[in-house]
Amino acid sequence: MRLRSDGIDVDVPRGWDGEIYRQGGFGLQGLQSEEGETDAPIMHLANFSLPPNRGDWGSGAVEIMRSDNVLVALVEFGPESAGKALFARSGLPRVQASDFAPNQLQRTLPGQSGAQYFFNHGGRAFCLYVVLGSHARRHELVAEVNAVLDTLVLDPR
Amino acid sequence: MTAILVTMGVAIVLLGVLMVGLLRSHAEILRALHRLGVDVEGGGQTHDHSFASRPSPRVASENAPPDIVGQTLHGSAVKIGVSGVEHRTLLAFLSSGCSACQVLWQDLKSDPTAGLDDRLVIVVKGPEAESPGRLRELAHPEATVVQSTPAWEEYAVPVTPYFVLVDGPTGDVIGEGSSSSWAQVRSLIVQAASDRAATAAALSAGTDPELRADIELKAAGITPGHPSLYPEGVPLEDSE
Numbered sequence: 001m002r003l004r005s006d007g008i009d010v011d012v013p014r015g016w017d018g019e020i021y022r023q024g025g026f027g028l029q030g031l032q033s034e035e036g037e038t039d040a041p042i043m044h045l046a047n048f049s050l051p052p053n054r055g056d057w058g059s060g061a062v063e064i065m066r067s068d069n070v071l072v073a074l075v076e077f078g079p080e081s082a083g084k085a086l087f088a089r090s091g092l093p094r095v096q097a098s099d100f101a102p103n104q105l106q107r108t109l110p111g112q113s114g115a116q117y118f119f120n121h122g123g124r125a126f127c128l129y130v131v132l133g134s135h136a137r138r139h140e141l142v143a144e145v146n147a148v149l150d151t152l153v154l155d156p157r
Numbered sequence: 158m159t160a161i162l163v164t165m166g167v168a169i170v171l172l173g174v175l176m177v178g179l180l181r182s183h184a185e186i187l188r189a190l191h192r193l194g195v196d197v198e199g200g201g202q203t204h205d206h207s208f209a210s211r212p213s214p215r216v217a218s219e220n221a222p223p224d225i226v227g228q229t230l231h232g233s234a235v236k237i238g239v240s241g242v243e244h245r246t247l248l249a250f251l252s253s254g255c256s257a258c259q260v261l262w263q264d265l266k267s268d269p270t271a272g273l274d275d276r277l278v279i280v281v282k283g284p285e286a287e288s289p290g291r292l293r294e295l296a297h298p299e300a301t302v303v304q305s306t307p308a309w310e311e312y313a314v315p316v317t318p319y320f321v322l323v324d325g326p327t328g329d330v331i332g333e334g335s336s337s338s339w340a341q342v343r344s345l346i347v348q349a350a351s352d353r354a355a356t357a358a359a360l361s362a363g364t365d366p367e368l369r370a371d372i373e374l375k376a377a378g379i380t381p382g383h384p385s386l387y388p389e390g391v392p393l394e395d396s397e
Contacts, residue, residue, distance in 0.1 A: 001224055014224060017238050
């Protein structure tokens, strides 16, 4: 089933949860984002039930992840960021098992692993943040993440 | 003497063909039961195909109830997984206007889980039919509420309020019906689970030939309403 909003279009597999919302707006259950954030969209996809109370980078969700769970967060930054060096990489990345490390998590949790990719696409600046429930199972979980990312379409600005 | 030998030979060949047919039929039944997760050799225990310490969700069939796609009360695009997940989900089809729903909304204000162990998802019709502002007043901020008119159509909701309990791993609808209180809903869930356990026990014991026939038909992709069941066309409902 496709989920589409704010120039983000993705096929969410059966059984997965997903949401596309705006920063500074409200998450799944109407909890307001932190002050000072832009109103650029954020996408969360997960192969487990996304909890109502969670942050833009998955806090509140990563704590309940099990070893075979994945969380994909796509966070857009303001258009002025698209030309900056941090976002120099062009196009949506495919994730590799070798990219993941436990120390790349926003919040370090035992066994978990994360990876972060900054990139630009069609004049838009994004960060793709992926959390795996188990670093040991990163090879199988990365395949699951890439299968979803293959369906992701980002409209140009 | 020759005639007797020929007759016996023919009889042996016929018996052999019959035996092969029976063995194939038996194998088909075993395969069908295996696909449904019934272990006929293990004392009625169900298979655990997972390699982890917990059962992994099975891939729900194409006929499984659809996931819920719509928007939150704040306009975000949202999708909630219902089948192919590891837990059960109770879909509560409510509206802001129905009088029977008011008590349900009020009770959710004090407990957004409604005292359920299952995931509770409240499904209301889309913004063209229901005011998000009014729904925000009614709903607990931590309740999962999705506005989706297509979900009402896909689940063929006949009345309001209406509840559908879906088993995530199998994608089976365990039970559905209407109720005016959460206590009654909880009771119905317990009853549905009990009925399901009894059905599973009957299946594994092989005591219910009707259910066995249902299993074989389901394994062959023939579900209620399948065109092959009505070679001369679907019969019309009797008019009152």
